[in-house]
Amino acid sequence: MNNYILNIETATKNCSVSIAKNGKTIICNQIAEEGYSHAERLHVFIEESIAAAGINFKDLVAVAVSQGPGSYTGLRIGVSAAKGLCYALGIPLIAVDTLQALAAQAKVDGGLIIPMLDARRMEVYSAVFSANLEQKRSILAEVITEESFQELEEKLYFVGDCADKCKEVLTKFNFVFLEDIKYPSANEMSALSYEKFLKEDFVDVAYFEPYYLKDFMITTSKK
Structure with missing residues (x-):
């Protein structure tokens, strides 16, 4: 059927x-x-x-x-x-x-996917998903700072329309911005x-x- x-x-x-x-x-x-x-x-x-x-x-x-x-x-x-x-x-x-639909565009083998949508200034809507789209952290409206996501040691793949404003402060070695995935x-x-x-x-x-x-x-x- x-x-x-x-x-x-x-x-x-x-x-x-x-x-x-x-x-x-x-x-x-x-x-x-x-x-x-x-x-x-x-x-x-x-x-x-x-x-x-x-x-x-x-x-x-x-x-x-x-x-x-x-x-x-x-x-x-x-x-x-x-x-x-x-x-x-x-x-x-x-x-x-x-955010799960946004995360689904990241075809990665491991690590965590962090979809972020722009709110205003340094504020975003975000969540954390595994590579197979299992939700690891609930949706938050948060202000992004240099301390954001520092506790996560896995490779983090950021997707969404926030790369331009966030990649200047999210600079840890395991942070990867997939800038082609915006919406x-x-x-x-x-x-x-x-x-x-x-x-x-x-x-x-x-x-x-x-x-x-x-x-x-x-x-x-x-x-």
Whole structure:
């Protein structure tokens, strides 16, 4: 049986949509732009991806969405689209961790993968995963300093859009920046969402909310 899942990733500047068959990506449309064109691009990408895959919306068994952390606006757009499709089609919603999908792009044999997404100044959203994507440390919103990750002796592979601002302070010999891997993609969501589908690990379409880490983002204006 062919299980087709639509994957939606809008947590960062990358607007990304994929169609997966039994956990394998068969089509992926994406674009990363400074202006965050998600509102204009997302539904076009969804329709184009369905057509390119040679299927209809009724062939989908689930919709998966990147759950954050990330851009508040981007996450809202992606989750709203995913919920609307699930309601209309009567299919389950799957939430995929944004940082795990980002870490999945690092194809390494050992060590630890540290996905980081830019928040502001020296602040990032980060987590720690093994080479086989087992989560070793929970997601944190943290300020990066020269002391960050010093306790980890394994080779650390940093991925995400923070290389430019972080590599000047994260200089330990075992730190490696994979600078070509900047944004999470719906391509890597395919295997992750299918694993959740097989386990029937679904979220409530009515009540699911993205993982904003929004308390971290609240600032007090200085007068």
